[in-house]
Amino acid sequence: MRLVWFRNDLRLADNPALRSCCGNAGADEEPVAALFVISPTQWRQHKMAPIRQRFILAQVDALGLELATLGIELHLLRVETFAEVPAALASLCRELGVTRLYANQAIELDEQRRDGAVTAALAEQEVSCHWLNGCCVLPPGRVLTGSREMFKVFTPFSRAWLKALDEDGFVIHRAPAPRGDSLPWQPLAERAFVDEALGETTPDPHWPVGEAEALRRLHAFLDQGVLDYGETRDFPAMAGTSVLSPYLAAGIISPRQCVAALQQRLGGRPQSKAQPGFVWLNELIWREFYRHLLVLVPGLSMNRPFKPETAALPWSWDPDAFAAWCEGRTGYPIVDAAMRCLNATGWMHNRLRMIVASFLTKDLHIHWRLGEDYFMSKLIDGDLAANNGGWQWAAGTGADAAPYFRVFNPTTQGQRFDPQGEFVRTWVTELIDVPEPYLHQPHEWLRAKGRDGYPAPMVDHGKARLVAIDMFRHLEKP
Template sequence: MSTALHWFRNDLRIADNPGLTKACDTSSHVIGVYCICEKQMQQHGEGSRRFKFILDNLTVLKAQLADLNIPLIILDSKTFEGAVEDIVQMVDELSIESLCFNVEYPINERLRDKLLCEQLEKSASVSVHRLVDQSLIHPAKVLNGSGQPYKVFTPFKKACISMLAEYDLMLDPTPKQQSEINDNKLNKLLTQSDELIKHYQNQLAANSQSDCKIAAGEVAAEQALNKFIGGALQYYPQQRDIPSDAGTSQLSPYLAVGVLSVKQCWLKARQIRNESTSEKAINTWCDELIWRDFYRYVMWHQPTVCKHNPFQAWTDKVQWTDNNTHFQRWCEGKTGIPIVDAGMRQMNETGWMHNRVRMIVASFLCKNLLADWRKGEAYFMQQLVDADFPSNNGGWQWSASVGTDAAPYFRVFNPMLQAERFDPEGEYIKRWVPELAKVDKRILHKENLKKRHSHSLDYPEPIVDLKATRQAAIDAFKEAK
């Protein structure tokens, strides 16, 4: 009887998993494998919260797969090179005839897969199947009239929507129970897998920064999706920028590690056109899903952005400052700018930050502090449970005015005006910056709030002057250009 191996990466689910479905279609026996690459994660700057969330989801996935008679082997590969060696060894030792995996778009992942395929080409006994899972449409298929990749979001979005209208977009079928595998070598690997997960969970338990309160598994992800679709989505265009409200989907952690697919989100939203949810609301959220695809698309067609390079090459000439004191104050949420401090403290405590606030704190770091955007990008990767390299990189390049479709360099967010517009009552600020709990909302969004407040405040003065630093940033970009 033939045996197929599905290599799980950022696709920790059973439903709508093209690679897993293919493995089940091609063979009577199916084995799953996941390679923990701790050293590689450290090199990529991924934090312990994301790792903890991955382990939690692996535990759930392993039990789900066992019900389908699909054993999930977890290997301690350390690096991508080690993962390739481990997969090649598994293919040989377990007589694998078919290897399936879903393609990833960053450059190191692509090089890893290229190396694996080259290694397996030496063996005539295994066929390799690479499937599309990370985006609604594979980036190679979305090109302009000249056969070139799009460099601006709006025409990319229009092309995607047009193509999706022509496709019969469907979820991949959920695998049925497979034939049971009885193999002593496999059983030993399963026992080692359980021990490996416990080892890393115990290691993370000693790290307070690895705490993650998000429920793991596909059931939890589906419940969160259904809750959003049936509730907050109808108010999404009005509420998505209000950080004190639960107006966003908050599905990013599940999407980041593939417990939920972008296709599941897209189709679920498209299926609920009715009187209670407007077309505008559905389209606004679906646009955000396409933005997520776009940052993956950029990475596929211009992989230099994976190597700490800006999309707009000339912006690498911007003379960023190197004020470590300012950067540390930003990291700690002690800048004296309430909305910035609220956002940073929310992320430091929970591993998540509201998207509007992400843009505000990023703009403040890059424009008002004139700090290199790559420092902020790295800090977010360390802290966020939903750390997703393409989205994080694309978002930071946008905020810093160095990426594709970037905000023009002369457009600088005023964090005080942003707070006044999106947190007028100060609910969000006062939740995360309790020192300001008794400050009147009429002065909360003023730079000189300490002077205006009638009592002393245990809160810092702004570390920079917003107007002066705005002009300094504009001048720095002008000089570089």
């Protein structure tokens, strides 16, 4: 018996672990089973958002049904923490008579340690473990500098990544063929281990699960939005992005599928900003950059800054200021709208993520770790590599050329990217009737009307910006 262990790769198509496990064997060859491990306590320790957990479990349900139609049974193990996984998995392997385990490589440190312990435990039973790259187009470690080190700045990484992809190429593998008669599948909601601690398992109507839905979104974006992406992606009131991030984070679609579909749509792979479609491809490369960093710089999984000297920054941990930011009570309309949107929907537009992260770290001078954790606790697309990378980029502690003086002005950002105030009015209803010229600085207009339902700005941005820059200037360089 061969066993394939699904993790953040909840798909049949372009799944290296599943394909390697099934191989080219027919139904009369060595049987195949599948596994998903549910770890509620560990998920909470990793700040997994309830909406993300619900999304993942709904996809596991859909995946189990799809596998059952192929004659492959999906086994579910519930263990509270990763520490319990090796013993539980070893017991399942004994029960099923497993001789080989296949899984796609995990990139987070706790998950890598778990997998190392699994390898050791299964070796005692003479079960071989096979770890494959299913999370990136190019495996971590493939794109390095001439001195065999990880790139510390994105742009040269992007150029090297494109060159490596030209050299290596890639193949999209289809879902495996049926391996026997269709099997029954019991929905998660009917199982005894689904309890209040585990939470809801039915899909959120705003985020349908399934590979077909992920592919539908991908092709709709490529048909309708990718050519204008560079002009529309920064405006949160517009449908200018692919909205694929939850599906990529859960592995319902692979980054290789995205690149392949883009190439097919354009008749080739764009190589520079001057070519249509490159701006979106570059976003996929950013995703690769942060995932490679997470593997090659383990400290990123341990709450450490990428730039060691920035550990000495005198960050604030002010709980009242942090709560105002979390709840959208900062007095800066674009920040408040973004945070209220996140709290209500579990998703935030990328431009808004940069604005609110800059505000927390550079205006309120609050430690980026608090923001990183809060995002993970709310986002349906919560992903350690992308979330940590984005927060450290905004905070000035991450992989960037010279970020300490980059401080977003929340007022001008709102004026530039929500000029009519459509997004702000949707989420900050106190400002719904404020005239457009005053919307992003509404306080004088509100005072003139005798209205006090919207908070005054928490800080003076100009002064807070200078404090943030001084924080970095006074750091001792290594």
